[in-house]
Amino acid sequence: MSTAAVCRAFLGSCRAMAGVFPSLDAVRDWFAAKDRCHRFEVRQVPLAGLDQWSYAPGPLRLVHRTGRFFSIEGIRVETDFGPAPTWDQPIINQPEVGILGLLAREIDGVLHFLMQAKMEPGNVNILQLSPTVQATHSNYSRVHQGSTPRYLEYFTEPGLARVLLDQLQPEQGARFLRKRNRNMVVAVDGPVPMHEDFCWLTLGQIKALLAHDNIVNMDARTVVSLIPLADPDEPPNYGLVDGVTGFGLDIYLSFCRSDKERHTMDRLMAWLTDGKARHAMHVSPLPLDALRGWMVTDTDIRHESGLYFSVIGVDVAAKTRESTRWSQPLLHHKGEGLVGFLCQRHGGVLHFLVRGSLEPGNRDGMEIGPTVACSEVAARSRRAGAPRFLKQFLDPGDLVVRYDAVQSEEGGRFHHFQNRYMVVELPPGKHLDLPGHFIWMTLGQLWRMARHGHVSIEARNLMACLGLLETLP
Amino acid sequence: MSTAAVCRAFLGSCRAMAGVFPSLDAVRDWFAAKDRCHRFEVRQVPLAGLDQWSYAPGPLRLVHRTGRFFSIEGIRVETDFGPAPTWDQPIINQPEVGILGLLAREIDGVLHFLMQAKMEPGNVNILQLSPTVQATHSNYSRVHQGSTPRYLEYFTEPGLARVLLDQLQPEQGARFLRKRNRNMVVAVDGPVPMHEDFCWLTLGQIKALLAHDNIVNMDARTVVSLIPLADPDEPPNYGLVDGVTGFGLDIYLSFCRSDKERHTMDRLMAWLTDGKARHAMHVSPLPLDALRGWMVTDTDIRHESGLYFSVIGVDVAAKTRESTRWSQPLLHHKGEGLVGFLCQRHGGVLHFLVRGSLEPGNRDGMEIGPTVACSEVAARSRRAGAPRFLKQFLDPGDLVVRYDAVQSEEGGRFHHFQNRYMVVELPPGKHLDLPGHFIWMTLGQLWRMARHGHVSIEARNLMACLGLLETLP
Numbered sequence: 001m002s003t004a005a006v007c008r009a010f011l012g013s014c015r016a017m018a019g020v021f022p023s024l025d026a027v028r029d030w031f032a033a034k035d036r037c038h039r040f041e042v043r044q045v046p047l048a049g050l051d052q053w054s055y056a057p058g059p060l061r062l063v064h065r066t067g068r069f070f071s072i073e074g075i076r077v078e079t080d081f082g083p084a085p086t087w088d089q090p091i092i093n094q095p096e097v098g099i100l101g102l103l104a105r106e107i108d109g110v111l112h113f114l115m116q117a118k119m120e121p122g123n124v125n126i127l128q129l130s131p132t133v134q135a136t137h138s139n140y141s142r143v144h145q146g147s148t149p150r151y152l153e154y155f156t157e158p159g160l161a162r163v164l165l166d167q168l169q170p171e172q173g174a175r176f177l178r179k180r181n182r183n184m185v186v187a188v189d190g191p192v193p194m195h196e197d198f199c200w201l202t203l204g205q206i207k208a209l210l211a212h213d214n215i216v217n218m219d220a221r222t223v224v225s226l227i228p229l230a231d232p233d234e235p236p237n238y239g240l241v242d243g244v245t246g247f248g249l250d251i252y253l254s255f256c257r258s259d260k261e262r263h264t265m266d267r268l269m270a271w272l273t274d275g276k277a278r279h280a281m282h283v284s285p286l287p288l289d290a291l292r293g294w295m296v297t298d299t300d301i302r303h304e305s306g307l308y309f310s311v312i313g314v315d316v317a318a319k320t321r322e323s324t325r326w327s328q329p330l331l332h333h334k335g336e337g338l339v340g341f342l343c344q345r346h347g348g349v350l351h352f353l354v355r356g357s358l359e360p361g362n363r364d365g366m367e368i369g370p371t372v373a374c375s376e377v378a379a380r381s382r383r384a385g386a387p388r389f390l391k392q393f394l395d396p397g398d399l400v401v402r403y404d405a406v407q408s409e410e411g412g413r414f415h416h417f418q419n420r421y422m423v424v425e426l427p428p429g430k431h432l433d434l435p436g437h438f439i440w441m442t443l444g445q446l447w448r449m450a451r452h453g454h455v456s457i458e459a460r461n462l463m464a465c466l467g468l469l470e471t472l473p
Numbered sequence: 474m475s476t477a478a479v480c481r482a483f484l485g486s487c488r489a490m491a492g493v494f495p496s497l498d499a500v501r502d503w504f505a506a507k508d509r510c511h512r513f514e515v516r517q518v519p520l521a522g523l524d525q526w527s528y529a530p531g532p533l534r535l536v537h538r539t540g541r542f543f544s545i546e547g548i549r550v551e552t553d554f555g556p557a558p559t560w561d562q563p564i565i566n567q568p569e570v571g572i573l574g575l576l577a578r579e580i581d582g583v584l585h586f587l588m589q590a591k592m593e594p595g596n597v598n599i600l601q602l603s604p605t606v607q608a609t610h611s612n613y614s615r616v617h618q619g620s621t622p623r624y625l626e627y628f629t630e631p632g633l634a635r636v637l638l639d640q641l642q643p644e645q646g647a648r649f650l651r652k653r654n655r656n657m658v659v660a661v662d663g664p665v666p667m668h669e670d671f672c673w674l675t676l677g678q679i680k681a682l683l684a685h686d687n688i689v690n691m692d693a694r695t696v697v698s699l700i701p702l703a704d705p706d707e708p709p710n711y712g713l714v715d716g717v718t719g720f721g722l723d724i725y726l727s728f729c730r731s732d733k734e735r736h737t738m739d740r741l742m743a744w745l746t747d748g749k750a751r752h753a754m755h756v757s758p759l760p761l762d763a764l765r766g767w768m769v770t771d772t773d774i775r776h777e778s779g780l781y782f783s784v785i786g787v788d789v790a791a792k793t794r795e796s797t798r799w800s801q802p803l804l805h806h807k808g809e810g811l812v813g814f815l816c817q818r819h820g821g822v823l824h825f826l827v828r829g830s831l832e833p834g835n836r837d838g839m840e841i842g843p844t845v846a847c848s849e850v851a852a853r854s855r856r857a858g859a860p861r862f863l864k865q866f867l868d869p870g871d872l873v874v875r876y877d878a879v880q881s882e883e884g885g886r887f888h889h890f891q892n893r894y895m896v897v898e899l900p901p902g903k904h905l906d907l908p909g910h911f912i913w914m915t916l917g918q919l920w921r922m923a924r925h926g927h928v929s930i931e932a933r934n935l936m937a938c939l940g941l942l943e944t945l946p
Contacts, residue, residue: 003737097750166743168750182750233706264476269924270639277570277655364837451742452925
């Protein structure tokens with residue numbers, strides 16, 4: 001299947017608001033029914049009360065008895081980039097590559113994606129829609145002979161499905177140490193066995209759900225962000241977007257090949273290379289109890305200022321058919337963050353303002369981030385040194401808000417970690433003074449960069465939210 | 474300047490066999506004159522006799538007194554990829570990003586590149602042509618107030634030149650630990666101050682010199698490899714290659730956009746991602762004197778089998794105007810290696826057979842390597858387990874040898890390390906059974922992968938040698 005044909009199938013699915021479910025309301029009814037019968041009790045417990053988890057010495061860190069899953073470790077960060085030259089923090093170390101996979105199938109001429117209603121202990125609302133598969137490496141390498149996640153074989157066994165995309169993508173560099181996951185979309189031609197917690201959605205339905213708070217989970221968003229709505233090598237095909245207007249049409253055109261791009265790909269690569277070479281972030285391991293400013297107790301790990309995040313314990317009772325119970329640490333986030341893209345038409349083509357982003361957990365130095373990614377907005381917007389361009393999101397004035405919804409980060413590692421995601425459009429011609437670590441890119445360019453793992457998860461999450469609808473529901 | 478315009482300028486330069494030097498003979502005369510007056514004496518000395526360098530304890534390694542430059546350290550390698558599950562070896566640790574830069578200027582309508590006749594102690598013939606600048610990070614960050622390399626400012630000071638390309642590229646993963654350099658091409662519009670060791674060459678002249686043994690050094694080859702002869706986003710423009718025929722035309726067409734590519738970029742990314750996720754290489758530091766099979770003495774560091782490489786000391790007396798003298802370790806390679814691409818026309822478009830390559834020093838797991846990269850061919854071809862497809866290079870039979878020359882690796886770190894570089898073409902339709910870690914790519918696809926740092930230095934070195942000439946000189 002050619003790239004152009006695959007992209008046409010993606011675009012067609014994005015235009016389809018009806019599919020196996022005849023309407024978005026039908027999807028929401030199905031999800032609400034699932035939500036009513038979920039049985040998940042999450043209770044905060046002291047870290048010392050966690051089953052199987054404990055502090056281990058040399059250097060002090062929080063680990064599972066088996067050494068599996070992940071650990072919480074301490075790091076010291078030193079850098080010449082950004083306002084803070086040094087800080088200490090706990091970070092999640094999970095040195096393995098998982099699979100986040102979407103299974104796709106054409107049904108009645110429209111590509112559908114198999115989504116799962118999945119409970120995760122850290123979500124404010126427990127149940128959200130996840131991709132078909134979220135598997136750790138031990139799941140799919142079958143190191144341990146446990147049950148494997150449903151549908152995993154379509155992603156791991158050659159020949160069962162056609163691979164439409166398979167990319168290594170970074171996770172949050174501020175919270176995960178060098179973590180990446182495979183993001184995959186694979187397609188089957190025939191039916192697959194169905195399970196009650198799974199449903200087939202069109203890309204248009206998924207994008208429409210993304211306009212609502214906390215329905216589509218982070219793992220789904222990162223995979224969806226990599227699905228192109230057009231082949232960036234091809235000029236626009238207006239026949240394919242007949243009836244698409246306004247900002248939705250701008251999104252499509254920004255994916256397409258254009259001679260109106262503000263910068264060439266070579267210029268953008270040079271900008272990124274310069275950022276990577278110019279700025280360094282040195283990360284050295286430290287025992288948790290040696291971290292400056294952090295208090296490590298039997299209850300939790302938290303910063304003495306009350307800011308940033310804390311590591312807490314939760315006890316989870318899942319009353320599914322196989323009644324299971326476990327406890328684990330989660331990173332609790334008290335305040336809400338803000339992740340935003342400024343966009344603007346240049347030469348008639350929509351461009352997005354990206355920012356070089358250097359975080360301690362990044363595998364390869366600077367990544368391409370959104371215009372703004374700011375934790376605890378309420379606290380930080382009041383202080384001096386608030387992030388550049390934050391005010392355009394907090395007080396857009398006459399700018400046009402194109403997207404605005406609250407989404408949760410990974411509920412298997414984070415507790416109540418929510419960010420407000422926004423896309424705000426500047427009028428054409430309105431000038432912004434850009435510091436050197438900001439640059440304009442089209443969506444096609446951003447997608448090409450993302451394909452090679454250069455784009456941060458915050459920026460990808462926003463890319464996922466961009467669809468073809470003119471207005472917010 | 475648009476990408477298409479830059480690529481046209483590169484192509485035009487590649488077609489030009491005359492420029493500031495009216496002919497290749499004139500270039501070779503200039504180089505021969507430089508070669509006659511070089512004054513470099515290189516003498517092997519025991520490691521214990523090196524000025525400023527010595528073994529340092531905890532863990533044992535070979536270091537410079539200042540801690541600068543580089544160090545030779547020990548590693549243990551464990552992997553599930555390739556024939557050897559584990560081995561120990563010394564490796565070069567040089568944790569900094571240098572600049573390899575070519576300065577370009579249009580002269581009489583043809584883009585020229587400023588090359589330097591540069592002496593390096595490890596080269597069999599001492600003098601070779603290097604890029605305009607080979608600078609370490611301490612050179613260009615001016616950590617120490619020494620003299621900076623000539624022309625460096627064009628690569629580091631914004632506004633002095635236009636950046637045509639700037640990419641982070643990996644060095645030899647079998648010899649360097651996680652080392653990368655910035656590969657840059659920048660262009661000026663006006664004249665620059667000239668120095669007697671520098672000359673302006675067209676890309677065609679550089680490519681023609683690459684058909685000869687040991688004239689163009691490795692640092693020049695890696696930068697040249699990234700210069701595209703066509704914009705891979707554009708279909709062929711036959712008007713630009715009028716008169717180019719045979720294999721030269723195949724090279725041009727293989728750079729261009731085509732609907733005859735064997736695989737889409739998404740398929741190639743999926744192949745690479747699968748290789749990265751499927752195979753791991755675990756590298757742990759070891760003291761030099763704990764390496765299994767290696768003997769560490771006051772004379773040198775060598776393997777008890779006599780194979781692989783050894784670490785030796787050299788004393789260098791450079792009788793240039795500023796008479797300088799220094800001593801340093803180098804990695805000596807006794808046998809000659811072979812680096813080769815098989816190529817074949819598929820659907821009329823030339824494809825190259827690449828191999829997933831996993832080396833201990835790779836920063837990010839599997840890279841895209843050439844069909845064959847084999848050290849000490851004479852020894853290894855006689856043993857069982859010789860690399861797949863090696864025999865097509867050692868005994869091509871009725872296959873067509875398109876390129877065959879001996880080139881040196883980096884003469885500032887390696888002593889007499891030479892590889893035979895070959896490109897061998899299979900007749901169209903001749904079937905090869907490919908193990909899963911081999912795949913066919915066009916040059917345009919290989920170049921797109923290289924832009925993001927996925928292509929090994931061995932493969933890039935071969936890409937540099939591909940020009941528009943029909944036959945070897």
